[in-house]
Amino acid sequence: MTLLGRVGRALLWLVLLVLVLALAVVVWLKVTSAPRVSGTVTLPGLTGPVTVTRDEWGVPHIRAQASDEDAMYALGFVHAQDRAWQMDFQRRVSQGRLAEVLGKAALPQDRFLRTWGFQRAAQSALPALSPETRRMVRAYTAGVNAGFRQGKLAPEFRILGYTPEPWTDVDSISWSKLMAYDLGGNADDEILGTRVVKRLGEPGLNEVLPPYPQNAPTILDREELGLTGQAPRTGSETAALPDATLRALQAHLDAARSLGMERVPGKGSNDWVIGGSRTASGKPILADDPHLALTSPMLWYLADVQGPRLRAIGASIPGLPGIVIGRNDRVAWGVTNVNPDVQDLYIEPEGARLTQRTEVIKVKGQPDVRLTVRESAHGPIISDVGAGEVGPRVALKWTALREGDTTLDAFLGLNYARNWTDFTAALEKYVAPSQNFVYADVDGNTGYYAPGRVPLRQGWDGSLPVPGDGRREWTGYIPFAQLPHTYNPADGLVVTANNKVVPDAYPYPLANIRNWAEPYRAQRITDLLTQKPGGLTLDDVKGVQLDTVSLVWRDLKPFLLATQPDGDLSRQALDRLRGWDGNERAGSVEPTLFEAWLAELQTMAQDELGDGTRVNSLAVLNQLRQGGELCRDESAGRADCAAELRASLRRAVDGLAARLGPDPAGWTYGKVHTVASNHRAFGGVKALAWLFNHSAPTNGGTNTVNVARPEPGTMQQTHGPSYRQIVDLADPNRSVYVGSLGQSGNPLGNHVSDQQKRWAAGEYLPMSTDAGDWGRVQTLTLRPGR
Known part of the structure; x- marks a missing residue:
């Protein structure tokens, strides 16, 4: 044999050896991280036996005999089995302890999280909870720690070289604080608004942040609210901030954005409830699909949890006890974001009394970093970044940082609600983030409520930073009984899609005029549901939930098609778009052209406000209708729209x-428009991304009902319907639900992504408590012991 031949054979054997070793590592990781899902385990802290039956999609059906606390213990146990890394990562985010395991690259995020004080807010909320909720939280915590003690470490822990610390009761509140940031407030709008006023004057606010259209649908109308006349409007107050301070404030937003905590056009939700007068069965149908970041693992964890009194099934969040969205045997509920104005930025005057604390941030492989956080009477000073003060001291006041947050009482109360009275009694304890709750019950009743603490302001609207000299303070909150709500509305329909909740006649300042989502989704849902005046079925509702027709295209079409082409490719694009019906399907070319063009148009304010500034579709439409100033760019030689x-x-x-x-x-479209369910820690690590990230072509686009906004540049979908449910109150076990990825957080698990294809194809799983609907099952029995 020649030397070359011997070398070639040696290389072949080396490659085979590497492959065998890699396969052995994968098998080892799979075996050592796979949770136990059958047989019997003895666990301390239980008062009676509990069975956990996982169906063919890995959804646990928990049956506790002795107490509801045992059922909640079991939920904590399965959360820890399937999502331990996700839970640990979430609490590290809340605590501002990412650099401890990820290194100095995570320092900006930790500084933001420590300065805002998410963990401190969670700690202050725990004592305010009811004794019943505290018992359930303690049981859940015990279950999580029992799951941790099973020793089945997720691969992420092994890769990063650490084990999770024991779970605490406060950890079960921490994630709700992050959700409150993700879904509530307008500090980012105040910062953008300040930049707009500085560059374009106050008239520029309507150009960049257009008000909600006067003729667009509101969730409730004047008749449903019993309103007459017109409520007085308050104005904004302009407060200038130097560029250095604006950059410091923007640094916090950038840190939040890197964690997926940002308000983007694709982040919102749809929910609606249809009364029996509009359905084929004569009973209500309720639908919900919260639009959030499509991560790996997915945010939600489907579960069916039953004890002696507890009967809840739907979507839970690992780290939180109870079902967040779903139904019990009598009542169903869904949520979308209200987004009232619950944050204010205050420019503290010289001499304002400040307190300070020192936060010690541990950094993997580096010395500790000491961070000084200052606070005023309004809240933390968020204009201090890195080296410290950079100009005027800007403080954040926010309802979610106030003491006495009883939101967890509210969610657990919903799990037990038997009727509208129970439902509203639970919501009275709700604080943040404010949500549009739709309601239906097996007796045929429907309703809607928008709970949460919404500040009252006298003489100012909270849309821009204000002086912290005492002249602009909150005077209380909107009374619960006066918050928007309706019960058994006469028209048998409530539709919410983050659109404006109430007409201008509503006497309280729910939000400033620029906070609402564009009305396209709400309008399309309402149109589809009212086109068929009676006899709506569960399949009809599926069709609405999955609708991908763009009303944005309908509005922009006459302006776009009037464009004079610049070159052959532009001409071909216009020719293709002329006959398009606006349906954004993965197999079509036209959605690719439209969404890529829209993304370019949304940059029209960058020459005025800097790179990275994007306006929404409504702002683009207004500019094209009016021949607006944002169309003009003298430096680029563009004189008009x-x-x-x-x-x-x-x-x-x-x-x-x-x-x-x-x-x-x-x-x-499907070549570029794919869902990017990427891992929060390893999604951008090339050597590991193939293992942790998941992708599939998807339908839908900007502001379609099945929302799937393409990210600028990549055209990937990173936000959208993270969970879908449709509850039929005529036969609750005929209800359906589905998540965006899978039950398991383990990249080597059997159920890591088996829901994604169904989700992308518009298919569902049975939302049933009947074992006959579960398919192939595996049952694990939990028994009390030492």
Whole structure:
């Protein structure tokens, strides 16, 4: 044999050896991290036996005999079995302890989290909870720790070289504080608004942050609220901030964005409830699909939890006890974000009394970092970044940082609600983030409530930072009985899609005029549900939930099609768009053209406000209708909106050609528009991304009902319906639900992504407590012991 031949054979054996070793490592990781799902285990802290029957999709059906606390213990146990890394990561986010395991790259995030004080807020909330909730939290905590003690470490722990600390009761509140940030407040709008006023004057606010259209649908109308006349409007107060301070404030937003905690156009939700007068069965149907970050693991964990009194099934969040969205045997509920204005930025005057504390941030492989956090009477000073003070001291006041947060009481109360009275009694304890709750029960009743603490302001609207000299203070909160609500509405329909909740006649300042989502989703849902005046079925509701027709295209179409093409590719794009019906399907070319063009148009304010600034679809429409100033860019030689349309189309098609080739016939949407369910820690690590990330082509686009906004640049979908449910109150076990990925957080688990294909295809799982609907099952029995 020649030398070359011997070398070749040696290399072949080396490659085979590496592959065998890699396979052995994978098998070892799978065996050592797979949770036990059958047989019997003895666990301390239980008062009686509990069975955990996982169905063919890995959804646990928990049956506790002795107490509801045992059922909650078991929920904590299965959360720890399937999502231990996710739970630990979430609490590290709340605690600002990411650098401890991820290194100095996570320092900006830890500084943001420690400065805002999420963990301190969680600690202050625990004593306010009712004794019943405290017992359930303690049982859940015991179950989580029992799961941790099983010794089945998730691969992430092994890769990073640490084990999770014991769970505490406060950890079960921490994640709710992060959700409150993710879904509530307008500090980011105040910062953007300040930049707009500084560059464009107050009239620029309507250009960049357009008010909600006067003729667009509100969730409740004047008749449902019993309103007459017109409520007085308050104005904004302009407060200038130097660029250095604005950059410091923006640094916090950037840190939050890197954690997926940002308000983006694709983040919102839809829910609606249909009364029996509109359904084929004569009983209500309730639908919900919260639009959040589509991460790996997915946010939600489907579960069916039953004890002597508890009968709840739906979507839970690992780390939180109870079902967050779902139903019990009598009542169903769904949620979408209200987004009232619950945050204010105060510019503290010289001489204002400040306290301070020192936070010690441990950094993996590096010396500890000491962070000084200052606070005023309003809240933490968030304009201090890194080296310290950079100018005016800007404090944050926010309902979620106030003491006495009893939101967890509310959610556990919903799990037990038997009727509207119980339901509203639970919601009276709700603090943040304010949500649109829709309601239905087996007796045929429907309802809606928007609970939460919403500040009252006298003489100012909270849309911009204000002086902290005592002249602009909260005077209380909107009384619970006066918050928007309705019970058995006459028209048998309540639709919410983050749109404006109430008409202008509502006497309380629920939100400033720029906080609402654009009305496209709400309008489309209402149109589809009212086109069939009676006889709506569960399948009809599925069709609405999965609808991908773009009303944004309908509004922009006449302006876009009037564009004069700049080159052959632009001409071909316009020719294709002329006959398009606006349905954004993965197999079509037209959605690719439209969404790429829209993304370019949304950058039209960058020459005025800097790179990274994006306006929404409504702002684009207003500019094109009015020949607005944002269309103009003297430095680029664009004098009007016609020039902006021509140039933005050219940029869009040139970018697509560079990415997909020169022939537009091959630019099908599904090639670029894929869901990116990426891992929070390893999603961007090339050596590991293949193991932890999951992707699939998806339908839908910007502001479609099945919302699937493409990210600028990549056109991937990173936010959307993280969970879907449709509850049929005529036969609750005929209800359906599905998550965006899978039950397991283990990348080597059997159920890590088995729901994703169903989710992308618009299919569902049975939301049933009947074992006959569960398919192949595995049962684990938990027995009390030492």
